[in-house]
Amino acid sequence: MLSNIVHRTSNLEVEKGGKAMQFLAPAGLFFLLLIPVIIIFYLLKQKREQLPVSSTMLWQKVLADTVAETPWQKLRKSLLLLLQLLLALLLVFALLRPYVLANRQGGSDVIILVDTSASMAVSEAGGSRLDLAKAEVEKLIKESKGKTRFSLIGVGPSPRVLANRTTDVKEVLNKLKTLQTGYYRANLETALSLAAALQEKGTATQVLFFSDGGVDTPEGAVGLEHFEYRRVGERQDNLAIGAFSMQEGSGQPLALTRIDNYGSKEGEGTVRLLGDGRLLDAQPVRVSPGKPAYLFWNVPQGASYLEARLDATDALASDNSAWLISRQARQAKVLLVTQGNIFLEQALKLNPMLDVHKVATGAYGEVKERFDLYVLDGFWPGQQPSGQLLVINPPSDSPFVEKAEGMVEKLDPAPDQPLLRGVSWADVHVAKSKGLKMPAGWQSLLRDGSRTLAAAGTLGQVRAGVLGFDLHMSDLPLRPAFPILMQNLVSWILPPGGLRDTQAESGGTVGLNISPDAQAANLYNPDQNRTALAPSQQKLEVGEPGLYRLEQVINGQKREDYLAVNFAPVQESQVKPAAQVKLGLKDVAAGAPAKVPQEFWPWLALAALAVMSVEWWVYLRGH
Amino acid sequence: MFEPEFLRKLENMAFLVKKARAGRYSGQHRSPRKGQSVEFADYRAYTAGDDWRQVDWHAYARLERLFIKLFMEENDLLIYLLVDTSASMGWKEGRKLKLAKEIAGALGYLALVNSEQAGAASLDRGMARFLPAQRGRGGISRLWGFLQELEAGEDTDLNTALMRTGKFIKGPGITILISDMLSPGGYTEGLKYLQHLGQQVVVLQILEPEEREPDLLGNFELVDCETNTVKEVSVTPLLLQAYRKRTEEFLHGLSQFCAAREITYHLISSEEELEEIILRSLRTLAVLT
Numbered sequence A: 001m002l003s004n005i006v007h008r009t010s011n012l013e014v015e016k017g018g019k020a021m022q023f024l025a026p027a028g029l030f031f032l033l034l035i036p037v038i039i040i041f042y043l044l045k046q047k048r049e050q051l052p053v054s055s056t057m058l059w060q061k062v063l064a065d066t067v068a069e070t071p072w073q074k075l076r077k078s079l080l081l082l083l084q085l086l087l088a089l090l091l092v093f094a095l096l097r098p099y100v101l102a103n104r105q106g107g108s109d110v111i112i113l114v115d116t117s118a119s120m121a122v123s124e125a126g127g128s129r130l131d132l133a134k135a136e137v138e139k140l141i142k143e144s145k146g147k148t149r150f151s152l153i154g155v156g157p158s159p160r161v162l163a164n165r166t167t168d169v170k171e172v173l174n175k176l177k178t179l180q181t182g183y184y185r186a187n188l189e190t191a192l193s194l195a196a197a198l199q200e201k202g203t204a205t206q207v208l209f210f211s212d213g214g215v216d217t218p219e220g221a222v223g224l225e226h227f228e229y230r231r232v233g234e235r236q237d238n239l240a241i242g243a244f245s246m247q248e249g250s251g252q253p254l255a256l257t258r259i260d261n262y263g264s265k266e267g268e269g270t271v272r273l274l275g276d277g278r279l280l281d282a283q284p285v286r287v288s289p290g291k292p293a294y295l296f297w298n299v300p301q302g303a304s305y306l307e308a309r310l311d312a313t314d315a316l317a318s319d320n321s322a323w324l325i326s327r328q329a330r331q332a333k334v335l336l337v338t339q340g341n342i343f344l345e346q347a348l349k350l351n352p353m354l355d356v357h358k359v360a361t362g363a364y365g366e367v368k369e370r371f372d373l374y375v376l377d378g379f380w381p382g383q384q385p386s387g388q389l390l391v392i393n394p395p396s397d398s399p400f401v402e403k404a405e406g407m408v409e410k411l412d413p414a415p416d417q418p419l420l421r422g423v424s425w426a427d428v429h430v431a432k433s434k435g436l437k438m439p440a441g442w443q444s445l446l447r448d449g450s451r452t453l454a455a456a457g458t459l460g461q462v463r464a465g466v467l468g469f470d471l472h473m474s475d476l477p478l479r480p481a482f483p484i485l486m487q488n489l490v491s492w493i494l495p496p497g498g499l500r501d502t503q504a505e506s507g508g509t510v511g512l513n514i515s516p517d518a519q520a521a522n523l524y525n526p527d528q529n530r531t532a533l534a535p536s537q538q539k540l541e542v543g544e545p546g547l548y549r550l551e552q553v554i555n556g557q558k559r560e561d562y563l564a565v566n567f568a569p570v571q572e573s574q575v576k577p578a579a580q581v582k583l584g585l586k587d588v589a590a591g592a593p594a595k596v597p598q599e600f601w602p603w604l605a606l607a608a609l610a611v612m613s614v615e616w617w618v619y620l621r622g623h
Numbered sequence B: 001m002f003e004p005e006f007l008r009k010l011e012n013m014a015f016l017v018k019k020a021r022a023g024r025y026s027g028q029h030r031s032p033r034k035g036q037s038v039e040f041a042d043y044r045a046y047t048a049g050d051d052w053r054q055v056d057w058h059a060y061a062r063l064e065r066l067f068i069k070l071f072m073e074e075n076d077l078l079i080y081l082l083v084d085t086s087a088s089m090g091w092k093e094g095r096k097l098k099l100a101k102e103i104a105g106a107l108g109y110l111a112l113v114n115s116e117q118a119g120a121a122s123l124d125r126g127m128a129r130f131l132p133a134q135r136g137r138g139g140i141s142r143l144w145g146f147l148q149e150l151e152a153g154e155d156t157d158l159n160t161a162l163m164r165t166g167k168f169i170k171g172p173g174i175t176i177l178i179s180d181m182l183s184p185g186g187y188t189e190g191l192k193y194l195q196h197l198g199q200q201v202v203v204l205q206i207l208e209p210e211e212r213e214p215d216l217l218g219n220f221e222l223v224d225c226e227t228n229t230v231k232e233v234s235v236t237p238l239l240l241q242a243y244r245k246r247t248e249e250f251l252h253g254l255s256q257f258c259a260a261r262e263i264t265y266h267l268i269s270s271e272e273e274l275e276e277i278i279l280r281s282l283r284t285l286a287v288l289t
Helices: A004-006 A026-043 A057-066 A073-077 A080-095 A129-142 A169-177 A187-198 A344-348 A361-366 A481-493 A601-620 B005-013 B057-063 B087-113 B137-151 B157-167 B188-196 B237-260 B274-284
Strands: A014-016 A018-022 A049-053 A098-102 A109-115 A149-155 A161-168 A205-211 A226-231 A238-249 A254-261 A267-275 A277-285 A293-298 A307-311 A322-327 A332-335 A354-359 A374-379 A389-391 A399-407 A434-436 A442-450 A451-459 A462-467 A504-505 A508-513 A518-524 A529-532 A539-541 A548-555 A557-566 A579-581 A586-591 A597-598 B041-044 B067-072 B078-084 B117-123 B127-134 B172-181 B199-207 B218-224 B230-235 B264-269
Touching: A014 A254, A018 A277, A026 A080, A057 B230, A057 B237, A080 A361, A080 B199, A109 A129, A109 A187, A129 A169, A129 A205, A149 A169, A149 A187, A161 A169, A161 A187, A187 A205, A226 A579, A226 A586, A238 A267, A238 A307, A238 A322, A254 A267, A254 A277, A254 A307, A267 A462, A277 A293, A322 A548, A332 A344, A344 A354, A344 A374, A344 A481, A354 A361, A389 A481, A399 A451, A399 B188, A451 A481, A462 A481, B005 B087, B078 B127, B078 B157, B087 B117, B087 B137, B087 B172, B087 B199, B087 B274, B117 B137, B117 B157, B117 B172, B127 B137, B127 B157, B157 B172, B172 B188, B188 B199, B199 B237, B230 B237, B237 B264, B264 B274
Parallel strands: A049 B218, A109 A149, A109 A205, A205 A226, A332 A354, A332 A374, A374 A389, A389 A462, A434 A451, A504 A557, B078 B117, B078 B172, B172 B199, B199 B264
Antiparallel strands: A014 A018, A018 A098, A098 A597, A149 A161, A238 A254, A254 A293, A267 A277, A267 A307, A307 A322, A322 A557, A399 A434, A442 A451, A451 A462, A508 A539, A518 A529, A518 A548, A548 A557, A579 A586, B041 B067, B117 B127, B218 B230
């Protein structure tokens, strides 16, 4: 709105000492017509009556007493006219409603927004950027007028009100000290919405934003008139690990690290690669501005997690490390032993948590590796494998078969069985099946009369699921029920980790999947501080970047899951303070605080009143 | 010029001489009327060459020492009448001047019938005209004739005019200045000069009531009737108040000055009656007895 007025009245701008005086009501110029009217009145004024007196000696003395003799004797004759013209000019000037844009601290309300985004942690001379901002805010508050009401808002992903329109300076200063930077990008839009809601209608509220300008800005218009962006910080040299990934193929895993230079000069440093906390390799690196450097690493097999650490003296430290969890650590290794079962193979590969390896029944003896899950299709090795088991169509010499293969008449799924959740048995037919043994503690999933066609249970520490029929002798693989049944079985046999993801962004959240069977679940953050988690907890907020470890104790067994939290807001690595902040279509420049229009017509009116009094006085004195 | 009744009343009056001039003129000028003029004043020791006739033999009889009796010699009195004939005196149909001439005529008459000498002079920017001191009843018509011819004319400069009275005032006496005292150039030096000439000075100031209390309101060009200078004035109650204050200050200054210099001062409104002025006011002021 203000900018419209400024635009509309720009032809009336009067440059005066760098301060532009502008007018809110230029239509008032019309009243300048009063001036010729006054002059005409003056000219038409009746001549004075001549009156002879014995002596003007005494009159002269009276007049000399009232008005000091001046060199402008001639002007004195028209003093009244001059005063009246001055009066008219002052009144017209006041009617124009002139204002200047002044640097003053606007109004009685000040809303202070302090950016707490990651880039505010940049080390500047004398502390972090946030420290500089705090010092500036403190100075502002201490220099303020006594009745100024302050609001203090920490600007993060969501705004945080620390003080709300209080005149208690001590309280505001105490709250100010509690501000800390986070590992997130700040959202100015929500903060401004909050500020707009906080400001009282009718009072001139000044909104001051202390930031380096690296924030998410609103795209629409902002309902704040007096917004100022106070830029904090100088440094712009910053190296960051922009990407860290690993390719795990059949051969040796290969890791890639990208180093970005956000500064204006070439930067150098050393990048170290650590695996499971041990140093694996180190490479020097030189990065030109705007030209990322790529480093490749040969990673030895078996590392659960990797860390890339950039050693360089730059502005921001938190973006100099990156972590990643190897697939080995996050995927379960599955060995499918089959003579060929495309249905089973596809159903297993649907699950991203499974690293499926296939081997023919004849080649089983050559497998030396240990797998988490053995899927045996129509095969039993004689000796139980050391992993969990999913057995399809077990041979008669396996320990699962009780009754020989026979025709299946009617499928009778167990009701309310969690493993059959979402599985529809309608339209599913099985031609022939073996009858399964039911050891103590085993659950029958599917029956045909007295025969058990599918069951699940534990053999010591091993979980096992058994289907008593050959999939080729059934239309089950053609039904939607099949992949669901397989997922249910695999999920039960191999409980997924307690974390739904292995990668997260700092300042973000990760989904939790703590097992209902877990006796204890603890989260260790990068500083090895332990946080106990309740099984019902669904989400976890993660702050600082680093490697998090979730430890669950399930049935007496420890299960560990790793979470790599990386410095997320890439824009925050761009630490160079922005020259301006964009508010909708408007750019608010930094440094020079936005100026506030100050009207001064009341002073003009007062001056007019004074001139009127002088005029009256002069009139009484007989000029 | 005057009513016979008024003149008769006048004849019963006389000028009061304030300062006894004992010793100064003793034995030097004989009084024309001896029998009445001898008034004992003092004794002094006889020295060789003194008049034997003035030795107080009674004192010699008692004290066996010769003393000379001193007598106050009564000279006939010189009355100088100075009439301001500046233009301001002729303002408002010359009421002030007319009254001034009447006062001068009456006082001159009083002097001449009392066998004293009286002269008159008119003052404006200088001493315009003068009538040397007259003696005896024969002088009355000459004095009145002189006064009647006086007309208001020039502008006022009392200081200059009074300084020029030296050729007119021939000896000590009483000088009566009748003026409105509206002299932009001031009056103090002139009055001091009169005293220097050995005069007992009486100032009779005549003002129009409107000069003290102007009945004006509004915008005027005030024209000075002496200098024709024009003063543009928007007369407001406030300004009138200031004028009144200024006028009172002016009158107060004059009376203070006169009191300090033992000058008899009296302010007369032009509306006052002549009889009232001569028969009452001047008596209370101890100008006349």
